[in-house]
Amino acid sequence: MSGVELNALGDMSVDGFSGELYFPTIVFNIAVSGKEALNDYLLELIYAERERDQKGIERSNFRKLGSWHSHNNLHLEEAYKPLSDRVHQAGRRISRQLGYHPDKHLQIGTMWSIINAPGSSNKSHIHPGSHWSGVYYVHTPESAGDIEFTDPRTSHVMNQPSFEPRKQRSKENWTKVRFTPKAGKMLIFPSWLYHSVDPNMSDKTGKDGERAIISFNLSQVG
């Protein structure tokens, strides 16, 4: 191609340039109403359950480090209805927002509580067999351990381009996202999204230093 013809192409700028987000990963962040009374009530239930079943079960928790995990059927107990109702309410909202079939609904399949004593944490895991999973924070001392979600696209994580130094990456380029737990907050996320919980670094002693949560799985039924 000659020089004359190249010049005829102009300055090589583009006429159209757009970028769209596809395959997004949604984490719903929900502020629960009446959290003070609800948390006092739930905390009593959680500790009564630990008293009844001191061993608990081993899942993502580290029993050896003082972490306790209840059985998985708390939602079948009438006493947990105040929380179950709020979870189902959130599930209805998610179904509406995502355009799920109106004759079907997201229903709790399993629900459990976890107490993380100072020094304990939860290893990275997913929740197979359900559509959405969530956590409700009941008691969260300072430095109780963030929850961290990691980008499920391993190809994105393994081959990262370089970014401008001393500048925070834009959200589109994050490979992990962290939330600091706050009593009264509920997070609901896809069950396939890997997540872990940092060690509880609270310097408080006894129950004051323990992080207490209730977690659940939701599946579409109907």
Ligand SMILES: [Fe+2]
């Ligand atoms: Fe989990």
